[in-house]
Structure formats: C-alpha cells, structure tokens
Amino acid sequence: MAVLDPDELFEQAEFLVTPRRPGPPRQVDVRRAVSASYYAVFHFVCTEAANFVIGQRWQREARYAHVYRSVDHRELRSSCAAIQATRLDAAFDRLAPPGGYSPAMKQFARGAIELQAQRNTADYDPSGLLRTKDAHLTVSLGRSTISAFRDTDADNRTAFLTVLLFKRR
Numbered sequence: 001m002a003v004l005d006p007d008e009l010f011e012q013a014e015f016l017v018t019p020r021r022p023g024p025p026r027q028v029d030v031r032r033a034v035s036a037s038y039y040a041v042f043h044f045v046c047t048e049a050a051n052f053v054i055g056q057r058w059q060r061e062a063r064y065a066h067v068y069r070s071v072d073h074r075e076l077r078s079s080c081a082a083i084q085a086t087r088l089d090a091a092f093d094r095l096a097p098p099g100g101y102s103p104a105m106k107q108f109a110r111g112a113i114e115l116q117a118q119r120n121t122a123d124y125d126p127s128g129l130l131r132t133k134d135a136h137l138t139v140s141l142g143r144s145t146i147s148a149f150r151d152t153d154a155d156n157r158t159a160f161l162t163v164l165l166f167k168r169r
C-alpha cells in the first residue's frame with residue numbers, strides 16, 4: 001500500500017493554483033486544491049491511526065490497510081467536535097488525557113472540521129466561486145492543523161485516536 005504523503009497533497013494543491021496561463025486559475029483547479037488540502041489532513045490521520053494500531057513498519061500489510069481504511073469522514077468530524085466541546089460527554093471524558101485535551105489538540109480538531117467543511121463546499125456546492133486566495137488559505141490551514149497534531153503529547157494523540165477508531169458503548 002502506498003501511503004499518501006500530506007506534503008505531496010499540499011504541493012499538488014499549490015501547483016493547481018499556480019498561474020500557467022493568463023488570468024485566474026480555473027474553478028476546477030481551485031476546487032481540487034481546496035479538496036486536496038483537506039485530504040492531506042485526512043490521510044495524515046489515517047496514517048497516524050494505522051501506525052498507532054498496527055505500526056509503521058507494517059505499512060505493506062493488509063491489516064495496516066484495514067485500519068487505515070477504517071477512518072471515516074463523519075467519525076473524524078464528530079470526534080473533533082467532541083474534543084472542542086466545552087464539556088465532554090461521558091464517553092469522551094473517560095478517555096480524555098489527564099487535564100483534558102490540550103490547546104494544540106483542540107486547534108487540530110478545529111482545523112480538521114473547518115477543512116472538511118471547505119472540502120464539502122468545494123466538491124459539492126456549485127453556487128459560488130472559490131478564489132485562489134481560498135486555496136492558499138486551506139493549504140496554510142492544513143499545514144498548521146497537522147503541525148498542531150504533531151505538537152500534542154502522546155496522551156492527547158492516543159486519546160484522540162482511541163476515540164476516533166473504537167466505538168463507544
């Protein structure tokens with residue numbers, strides 16, 4: 001399995017909105033750039049989840065792909081929304097790191113939710129024009145969202161990935 005590199009998705013997004021002819025980039029390119037920015041974060045989370053459960057050295061194994069593919073867009077959004085809640089529900093509270101989620105993890109959650117919303121707009125809402133500036137902002141947000149996740153401690157990452165991957169009962 002070839003794991004997608006978030007940096008390559010960000011580079012692709014930037015390439016799509018780099019002028020190669022007179023005038024602004026085509027809407028299809030701007031929209032794909034916005035979408036690629038979200039997918040950079042999504043695939044980063046998939047990789048983190050599979051590394052957490054299976055281990056990076058097993059990337060070519062079917063079990064790694066199974067965990068990687070188990071990350072769901074809706075569950076990512078709801079897990080991120082739960083982290084941002086002023087008061088965690090009982091299931092999240094039991095699994096939260098001591099002292100609650102860090103500001104960096106909450107920043108990650110905010111960024112992931114915002115990028116997913118922008119991707120949905122780019123992919124499914126034909127009513128408005130997206131600008132090159134919008135694509136550049138999503139690339140920047142995507143990079144800072146991944147950085148925020150990396151800046152969290154192991155307790156925060158473990159708690160988040162546990163909540164994301166395993167159903168609450």
